[in-house]
Amino acid sequence: MGIAVRGLGDPDRLMPAVEQLARRHVHYGVLPEHYETVRAASPWTLERGLRDAFTAEVCDASPEVYHLLAAVMKNAAYACAASDAAYGPRSGTAGRFTASLQLRPGL
Ligand code: HEM
Secondary structure (H helix, E strand, O other): OHHHHHHOOOHHHHHHHHHHHHHHHHHOOOOOOHHHHHHHHHHHHHHHHHHHHOOHHHHHHHHHHHHHHHHHHHHHHHHOHHHHHHHOOOOOOHHHHHHHOOOOOOO
16 A cells, blocks of 8 residues: 555556566455455554554545556456456556546445
8 A cells, every 4th residue: 555655646656566466366366346345344454554654644535546546457467367267467557547537436
């Protein structure tokens, strides 16, 4: 999450890394619905992981950052899973994706 926050200023570098992270998560056995479970647990996890660094500002910003990351990851990992299986993993999708992404609950 910290890497993501620092990377928000440079999305051209952040997005490909997040997409690769998403594909690794498929190999960890993560399914789309698990993102909701982790979302619900994330304030608890962040508070214990960050301790004093878990400021009110971080607390306020974290749902939005998680929502963005989860949307990017799910899109990268599952939206085109069938075509990936047929043609291999895509590359260079970050620009198109960030241009077309519409954030919406449940994506
Ligand atoms: C915004 C969402 C998420 C982020 C930013 C994130 C980030 C990470 C990172 C950085 C790692 C370290 C390994 C690597 O780089 O491949 C990791 C590992 C892992 N994550 Fe996530 N994750 C997210 C969501 C999830 C969800 C929804 C699950 C499902 C329960 C999950 C399960 C795992 C598992 C099983 C590992 C491997 C742990 C290990 O083998 O030590 N993650 N995650």
